[in-house]
Amino acid sequence: LVLEVGSGGKPYPRADVLLDAYENTRERNWVPLKTDRPTVLGFVERLPFRDKVFDFVIASHVLEHSADPEGFLAELQRVAKAGYIEVPDAFFERINPLLDHHLEITQRDGRLLIRKKPAPVVDHNLVELYEDRAKRYVTSELFVGHPFAFHVRYYWRGKINFVVVNPEIDAAWFAQVTEAPMFDTSLLGSSVRQRVQGVVLNLLQTISRGLRRRIDLLKLLRCPVCLNEELVTEPDRIRCSRCNRTYPVRGRISVMQESAASVVS
Numbered sequence: 001l002v003l004e005v006g007s008g009g010k011p012y013p014r015a016d017v018l019l020d021a022y023e024n025t026r027e028r029n030w031v032p033l034k035t036d037r038p039t040v041l042g043f044v045e046r047l048p049f050r051d052k053v054f055d056f057v058i059a060s061h062v063l064e065h066s067a068d069p070e071g072f073l074a075e076l077q078r079v080a081k082a083g084y085i086e087v088p089d090a091f092f093e094r095i096n097p098l099l100d101h102h103l104e105i106t107q108r109d110g111r112l113l114i115r116k117k118p119a120p121v122v123d124h125n126l127v128e129l130y131e132d133r134a135k136r137y138v139t140s141e142l143f144v145g146h147p148f149a150f151h152v153r154y155y156w157r158g159k160i161n162f163v164v165v166n167p168e169i170d171a172a173w174f175a176q177v178t179e180a181p182m183f184d185t186s187l188l189g190s191s192v193r194q195r196v197q198g199v200v201l202n203l204l205q206t207i208s209r210g211l212r213r214r215i216d217l218l219k220l221l222r223c224p225v226c227l228n229e230e231l232v233t234e235p236d237r238i239r240c241s242r243c244n245r246t247y248p249v250r251g252r253i254s255v256m257q258e259s260a261a262s263v264v265s
Helices: 069-079 091-096 122-132 135-144 190-212
Strands: 004-005 017-018 039-041 056-060 082-088 102-107 111-116 151-157 163-164 231-234 237-240 243-251 254-255
Touching: 017 102, 069 190, 082 091, 082 102, 091 102, 091 122, 102 151, 122 135
Parallel strands: 004 017, 004 056, 017 039, 039 254, 056 082, 111 163
Antiparallel strands: 082 151, 102 111, 231 237, 237 243, 243 254
């Protein structure tokens, strides 16, 4: 049973349950949320799932958006037995910072090294030099030909080995749109290989839809506020039997966020 957090508009074909924080957000460039399987709105730092209910969790290009990496990774380990994390490497984040990325992450000897960003841009001088001299060549040639030289790909089982090197930094800032450069994806072009990969991905998604198991979502969920696992399905909502909070259900989307909950008297 596979959970994907931060699933966005292009979830992995193998994911059985999807979680994202928002239906619409600038953080994924307003790409619509895909809800072709059971989908939950919630925050990774407070996942609305029971302990160890998933065999595997995918977190692809989402950890760097968190200002609380300790809480984020603790929750992944709580709900799943193993998983996969993919993020931009710290080097690429430093020279090409994105305004919604709060962390710089790299990997050494099987351990994630995480540095909290005190601001959207850590080194303005380095970014200016990179943009003036090297950005076009890096994004159009090196990045396309060697994408994983610019990414961290981390598999874990049982425990995530990580360290936050500057835990004293408060990374919970909000960036204005003009504060940091955005990665210009138009420089990447569209190679024949990329187009073929897109066709293969769509085929895999079609096949996986036919093979996907039926999910009883209620058996996986818990109240994100009082942590109660005894939830009740009611018309267009899920109710916690302990704190009487109700969470709205809109089609395939269960909104398991405290801010969306109502308390039934």
